Amino acid sequence: MNVWVYVQGSKGAPTSASLELLTKARSLGDVTAFVGGDGAALAEAVGQHGAAKLYATGDLGGRLPGPAVSAAMQAVIEGGDSPDLIMFPQSYEARDVLSRLSVKLGKTVLTNNVDVAAAGGAVTVTTPIFGGNTLVSTTFTGDGPFLAGFRPKSFAAEPSGGGAAEVVAAAVPEVGPTGAAMVVATHVEETSGPKLDEAAVVVSGGRGLGEQAKYELIETLAKLLRGAPGASRAIVDAGWVPYSYQVGQTGKVVKPGVYIAAGISGATQHMVGMKGSKNIIAINKDKEAPIFGIADLGIVGDVHKVLPKLIEALQSR
Amino acid sequence: MNVIVCVKQIPDPALPGALDSSTNTLKRDGKLILDESDSYGVEMALQLVDKAGGGEVSLVSMAPNGEVSGLRTALAMGAAKAVLVSDPALQGSDALTTARVLAAAVGRIGGADLVIAATESSDGYTGTVPEQLAEVLGLPSVTFAKHVEIDGSTLKASRQTEDGYDEVECPLPALISVTAGVVEPRYPSFKGIMAAKSKPVDTVTAGDLGVDPVGWAGAGQQISDVAKAPERAAGEIVEDDGEGFAKIVSFLENLKVI
Structure with missing residues (x-):
């Protein structure tokens, strides 16, 4: 052939x-x-x-x-x-x-x-x-x-x-x-830390974060774990983070060693982009959220409470 | 300026999807709604026509069962008219046939300065139809546009790339596919919803448009198997009692991530 x-x-x-x-x-x-x-x-x-x-x-x-x-x-x-x-x-x-x-x-x-x-x-x-x-x-x-x-x-x-x-x-x-379509300028969006689709650890945030300012929790946690921050389509569409952060069908496909989904319910669109991760940790308020169906460790709880404590625990190590 | 927007009517994505057991195609026999991905293109079109100070927004759509409820949503947002290609023979059509049918519908309306599509539909997501449509129509295209402006007879767009974005210029007429979030789609007003009921929807068959073959006959593919994917082993799900973070810390320790 x-x-x-x-x-x-x-x-x-x-x-x-x-x-x-x-x-x-x-x-x-x-x-x-x-x-x-x-x-x-x-x-x-x-x-x-x-x-x-x-x-x-x-x-x-x-x-x-x-x-x-x-x-x-x-x-x-x-x-x-x-x-x-x-x-x-x-x-x-x-x-x-x-x-x-x-x-x-x-x-x-x-x-x-x-x-x-x-x-x-x-x-x-x-x-x-x-x-x-x-x-x-x-x-x-x-x-x-x-x-x-x-x-x-x-x-x-x-x-x-x-x-x-x-x-x-x-x-x-x-x-x-x-x-007839011509490229007249090329822009590279610089990101610090490992690339999203190559990182060993990916920490992604979703609508459950409540507001854009809370995305800082995701970035802080990703940095502590030497990983890359990611996002669900919902918060990319809402303009909280650039499109290049999006994990899912229309974004990046990631297969890291550890994937942490915080405040992400697990829409089909998102899951196809991260389901191949070796280990999946999910934090979500709703215990019926589909993300728990594929999580190796699921914490049913408020990301605003769990994430700050997790960050503090990692910082004190 | 006249803009034609390709819209798809899809099963409600909030409901679980299912395959028809006899054909292995996605079940589309229930109520169909406007694909949310297409609402961005409709809004973009309305804004561009508004800025140009004249012209109108038309819609083209393809559905096997004569469904118009999704089209009415887009008409209620402000589109003027629609062509719906509805034909039982279309069932099983591949992306290439879809592009040929939509191209014929775009030609039926005629006079488009710009054709807009979403980057991919939310139910089938093949993601090739916009660029295939441009090729059938003989138009230049800018796919994955996340910012669009019209400057005279030139389209200026920011196009998503793996590393960032490109600024692209393209003469009109042209086709663009727009990403979700490119604009904020308006909610149809009560007045818009009432007006949409009497806006013209020109319903035609693939045969009327002279597109043949369509459906299974035109598709260069055959579904040979449908199987359950191997499931992930069930994980440990715990309620946060204030110490949930410690579970995560020990999980990460076990994996030697920390």
Whole structure:
């Protein structure tokens, strides 16, 4: 089986989600990578994770990747190198490319997958629904290339020991008006401490905190545990913290050693983003809250009482 | 300026979801409501038309059973009219078919300077329809917009990224998908609710729009299995008696986190 992996670069290296998919793709067949941008800097890491070849569009000159990169992929496919399956990490960039390519090729897309299997040319993906309590397996029908998006952290990234991938230019054809959106400035939101999706400990706050000022408790506790602060969608929507703090379906997927949910009831939207944590501690006033259904330790109580005492106990150690 | 907003009517997310045992699709036969994610797009559209000093907001929606209650909510907020594509044949449609149907509905209204969608629906959350719709319509797009302004015939948006956000400029006509929280959706007024009852909802079938195939026939996918996920072992749940924090401290000690 010929498998392509959409690789996204960030600060000169492939993102961890890209390396996870390359690792999984190795178990399915021959792996080729595709990047929207310069390939040279990524070739070594991509090759180490199992891809022999890396198609690269070169610098996009400020164009948003969706229309440009999907057109470059279509050109390679129609030029004769057609994969059976293309795996995309579910990032903002890759999702646009995946969607545009689906229309260009007239192929269905399946997203939010956490696993994939191939048997005799058939490709089946697995998607959790209802907050992760049910797993749906879906098989692509018709001819490939089959297009699938995967949630971050669905697989563990492991190098295979391969050498640098051969970089092959994949030029962007003229895309007309669809390619007219241009990035004019890029802003990086600096955060101190470990990154939310890489931290060993994540402490998240929700609506139960009552007011924005109380989010300080979450930040203090996260710092004491050398972890990262996170948030439910409810308080992100309310404007208490930036979107980059959001854990859940539309935010970050985290799988830390310890996840502490404070004042979070456990909406489906949130649980799919943290259910894979090794240990889950929940603090909530409502003993019927769904979060207690997946907690290893649940404290039925007021976060305004429990958190200050916990912080004090940790500070005095 | 004329804005078309894609809205989805979904089962109440407060109620537990269920799959239809014969088709393994999400049950959508009960009362449907406006997806809250779409209320941000409707509000954004109303504000942009207001600022432009003219034009109107129209809605497009697709539902298998002729449901209009969610559309009425958006009309009550201030949208002028709607096209509802309702057809039993649509059941089982994949995201690509959905985008083709919505594109035809957008074309039926015509004259859009801007098409707005949410980033993903709250019930199916495939998350690809907005960008697929832009491709079918041949429009440029800015997905995951968290701030939007119109400057003459140029759209200026802040687009969410993994590391922060990008400022993006794009000529109109264009499509954007907006994140939740981008604006504060208004509550429909009593006057708005009354007015919505008589606003036009143009109900058409996929066949009327010339989109074929749809539903299962058009979907390049087949559900092969539905299984329970392995459950986490039940944890220890305790009422806080003032010493709940100590439980957490010893739990963290056992894990050698502290």
